[in-house]
Amino acid sequence: MDAFYASIEQRDHPEYRGKPIVVGGSPQGRGGVVATASYEARKFGIRSAMSSKKAVQLCKDVIFIRPRFEVYKEASRRIREIFHRHTDLIEPLSLDEAFLDVTEDKQGIGSAIEIAKQIRQAIKDELQLTASAGVSVSKFVAKIASDMNKPDGLTFIGPSKVEQFMETLPVEKFFGVGKVTAEKMKKMNLHTGADLKKLTEAELTRHFGKPGKFYYKIVRGIDERAVQPHRETKSVGAEDTFSFDLTTQEEMNAELEKIALTVHDRLYRNNLKGRTITLKIKYHDFKQVTRSHSFEQLTSDLEIIEATAKQLLMSTDLDNKKIRLLGISLSNFGDAVSKQKREETDQLKLF
Incomplete structure (x- = not known):
């Protein structure tokens, strides 16, 4: 999808159309992070994962909008329904991106290019949104092709090319x-x-x-990875390598807040919750350590992710240490197990 969150906001709010908008955290206080920028905002150099304060520096008239994830998830669900009219081999990467294997297309169209055209037109007609597609013989090349003529583009790279x-x-x-x-x-x-x-x-x-x-x-065009409709996600995370080493806890906490927001967004996109939060630290001398904490219940709560990451940071030796990279990830996904269910399971084990 093209600037998915921002495009939905411009679709639903005519006053935002043609203006530079950012979906993400406010630049006030310590400042938030850009989740998605409209194409008008991108002309100023504003990009996803950039700090909101930096976005304001690049464009003083940029408009900040708080994310409406439920609306984005519903749009994603309807787009997935359009995909299923053509194939059941769909591998979602996020709310706004997926691989489709149309080797056996359900409508018997017989052309991957024509299928891509019909999918893009259906999205435009039914959701008033634009999508870009890449068509090729492998996942890697199709992914690169999909980014080549954005927005509202279609790129085909045939086997011989x-x-x-x-x-x-x-x-x-x-x-x-x-x-x-x-x-x-x-x-x-x-x-x-x-x-x-x-x-x-x-x-x-x-x-x-x-x-x-x-x-x-x-580089030789060999990519035999299949489209996996039921790919299991083992962990979701994000990390950042800094231009300058972090030396104060205040700097580290501020960066952890930005990274936590990115992780929360990815969890929300994929409708995932996890029990284990892991902090990754790489020092200026490239020594790397990780710290983890597991909860009894599943969580994707932003405040819990932030607070846990900061606590894990405090559990490490920060004296006279310079940090060049921080990362946060969630793992151990699955359904939360109730206390009653655990007791029943334990009792069954006794017999």
Whole structure:
């Protein structure tokens, strides 16, 4: 979907149309985080996960709107219904994104491009929202293609064009290549897929570990991952590597609040709750530690995530320590087990 949350707000509130808006936390006080920015706001350089205070600096007239997650979830449900008219092989990535395998399309259309056109038109007619689609022979290429002509775009990359396309792709566009890895690659004079292709699988693995094997295959257009309708999510999290090392607890807590909001948003998008909250810390010397706390009941509550992460931070040695990365994740998903149910289970075990 195109700027999903912001597009819904502009659809439902005509006074926001054509204006730079941000769905997310207010810039007041310590400030919140941008969840989604409208395309008008993006022209000023405002992006998701940016601090709201930074967004104001980039555009003084930006309008902040509190998220209405129930509305977004209902729109996502209706979009999923449109998908199911064509295929049951749907792998949701979030509320606003999914992979579809249309090898066997239910309507017998026989063209993935035509199916994508019909899906986009149905979303426009029924929800007054726009979607962009990427059509190709693998998940990786289709995902990249879907971002190429946003908003309201459709990009097809056929089998004969895949390898050429991968060669021209900047390394930062490769799945799993974050800022740190991209910087490392560029220092090695690796700027595009064509550059990566010059290295052997052994060389890529030596420099980048297990992901090196993936890079070796994907740059050659080899991606055999199937669309998984019932993919099990083991954990949901977010982390941030800072431009400058954090040295005070106030700085660390402020960053944890931003990361917690991102995690909460991802949990909400996927309708998940977890019992275990884990804090990840990487110090300036690259030493890494994790701390976890498990609850009896499932939770996705933002305040609980924030407070627990801060408590876990306090349980570590912060004296004269500089922190370059913080991360929060939730795991141990499932249905909450009532006390009565646990007692029944325990009794059954006795017999």
